[in-house]
Amino acid sequence: MKILSRIYLILIFAFLYAPIAVMLLISFNAGESTTQFMGFSLRWYRELFRDSATLDALRNTVILSVSAAVISTVIGTMAAVGIDRMRTRWLRRSVMIVTNVPMMNPDIVTGISLMLLFVFAGRLMGLSKYLGFTTLLIAHITFNLPYVILSVLPKLKQMNKHIPEAAQDLGCTPLQSFFRVELPCIAPGIITGFIMAFTLSFDDFVISNFTSGTSFETLTIHIYSMIKKSVKPDIYALSTLIFATVLIMLFIYNFLEARSERIERMKANADIKMESNIRKLMRRRRDKSDAQKQGTR
Amino acid sequence: MSGKRSFWQRAAAAPHMVWSVLFIIAPLIFVLYYSFTDSQGNFTLDNIKSIFNQKYVVIFVNSVTLAVIATLICLVIAYPLAYIFSRMRERWQKVAILLTILPLWMNFLITTYSWMTLLEDTGVINTILKKIGLNPIHMINTPGAVVVGMVFCFLPYMILPIYSVMAGLDVQLIEAAADLGCNSFKILTKVIMPMSVSGVVSGITMVFVPSISTFFISQKLGGGTFQLIGDTIEGYFTGTAINYNVGASLSLILMILILISMAIMNRYTDTEDTKGRPML
Structure with a gap:
């Protein structure tokens, strides 16, 4: 069952990412075509920045x-x-x-x-x-x-x-x-x-x-x-850049979220610690006053 | 003082209300106006009548059929997927949801164009098939290709609401059902399925509405071999044969069609449940 569900996940994500993979690959195409990959180059990224x-x-x-x-x-x-x-x-x-x-x-x-x-x-x-x-x-x-x-x-x-x-x-x-x-x-x-x-x-x-x-x-x-x-592949180059930006922003967002969660947890721990410290302090004080009472007797 | 305060705070909604009247209600009135007038502005029923000729009926039937098929495929794919997601460890759930949302951030014009590259007769998929030694399949410019494009574009909108309902399910309920003697099949049909209806309903609306009104996917992946309602409406507003009046009446019929199907859907969920609404 576990293996089956894993295969299923892989298949669906392959479907969801197939066109994005095509886009990434073609954006580095050396040729003019958007269907055939002729070799790696950054040509379209350069053209993109020249295309006003x-x-x-x-x-x-x-x-x-x-x-x-x-x-x-x-x-x-x-x-x-x-x-x-x-x-x-x-x-x-x-x-x-x-x-x-x-x-x-x-x-x-x-x-x-x-x-x-x-x-x-x-x-x-x-x-x-x-x-x-x-x-x-x-x-x-x-x-x-x-x-x-x-x-x-x-x-x-x-x-x-x-x-x-x-x-x-x-x-x-x-x-x-x-x-x-x-x-x-x-x-x-x-x-x-x-x-x-x-x-x-x-x-x-x-x-x-x-x-x-x-x-x-x-x-x-x-x-x-x-x-x-x-x-022309320059549109793919632009989309790849947008995709990369989104990806980086999502990572930063998740990182910040994870960090704030960790801080929350630390705060909660600190609260528990503080509470137990206060309890200890109060107990000690009570013991002390008890002892004093007994002493005065 | 509290009376004055609540007055000003209630008045805060005023700009939005004015905006809604000007740019939500008024435009819809214009759709009605253009549907029932001719190009000179005189009242007529010809536009509405013309929609019932065979050409438009075929277009409507095609659109509804493709949208229903795409929605069903999305549901069949998304339901088990959402279940698998909801059973993952929490950290992995987050990753899975992120990976589901990410393709939505790519513009659908670009991804649809990429699908052309994938599905073409000499495209990526057929090249791979040939390398393995299988016969190439003709895929582009068929209704199937349009459905693939729709499923790709709208699948996340089906996964997210179903997942958010399933993730909110109380695990103790499932344990209780198991303790009371349900096997896993019964747990699925008697506990999980009834409780995830609201997610399924909002998923279906979120996929069906954009699929029935799409106009770019069908042009590119269907190759213009058949027209959908969205293509037809777009043609009347931005194409070469501009006719606002017929275009407006087509949109009116489309809106009524969607309203009817939503009303039917809502009969199955009587409560106003916003749980299934995904927060992107």
Whole structure:
């Protein structure tokens, strides 16, 4: 049974990593082809750094996904706080349903529905070119928001509601108690939301395809237009670099997490030690006072 | 003071609510508007009627069939895998989940293109088959290749929710069932399966929705030999034969189709269970 499950694991991971292996290999191809490997070279990495269109697209994508992630994290965190405090049942429910719509709808429907809105608004304002950075940013914030809200909300629910109350009893203004007490409590959720928003934006193709004009090209759109013509291995070289970056970030993240866990464990051990020390001390003191009592007798 | 405080904190949701009305609800109203008007903006039912002609019906049937097949394959692969993951030692579970998420970070345009390299008649797989002395198989530009592409892209979305439910299962329940005389098959069917339904349901929706609406995978791996609903919609919005009105009505029908299938799915899980939602 154990051997069977191990074979199964290997097969599935081979399936999941086969295209990535192809990508890694072809990125070092000496030839022009994306199908036949002609020998090892770094040629495509060199060409990548000379290809200004691809580098522009990369820069555009970073600008877009960072701004979309920042804005959606701010609006989303505020929204989560608001939803958490909402007492009206139907209002809360309907806000949640609308929030979930972009997650439940297929991306293509979200994309074309936003495109129709932009086209209509653009015609109304008499613009000839209405799709560009602004429309992309709006679209990205829209599909990021539910992910931010859904990662912050559970943290607010878990938080002990008496802590901010205690802070206010001790003289904090409501605003101070929010920023100094509640915000640190829900920070992990906010960070998760931000990271998710950034990666979703960075990786998005379907919605961007419908909401970007010709003036502002993101990386995925650039790749799409290249694939329509013919692909050179430099796109694989770029993907390999992105893959390596993700891998390194994941390792750092896991390392930090493991370290913080270890520190927590050490703290817990220290607490136990401290407690036993205090116990010992108290026992000794009691013994001493007992002895004194007996002495006075 | 507490009344004032809660007012301002409730008002914090206001920007999001305005945003939702402008960019979630309004766009959907525009889909409706374009579905029921012609290019001049006059009311018409022609777009909706035209969808029921044979050309579009075939496209819809193809899309649903391929999406159902891809979803079932994902389920069959992911269920035992998630079970194996959940029985690993904790350290290895983390590694396994990391390895499952990692392919999601690669853009699907690139990985789909890599699949072309793998599946081509002179591609990697056929070269290996030839070296072993087997006959090459024609794979690219077939419905099978499209299903492979879909399964690859969406398999992690099936594994993660099922795993997160199984990892949360109380081991004592399984031990109790064993103590009460269940064999391992009975434990699987009577304890583990009923308790993992919520994970399976959210996995199915997370795979089915993107598979039924995909448009790039089918173009590349299907070679344009047959069209899916996603390709058709994309063609009407960004292609050469632009027609927002028919495109909008196709999207409307697609949305209704998905809503119906989700409603059917939700009948099997009456509680609002968010346990299965994976946190990437």
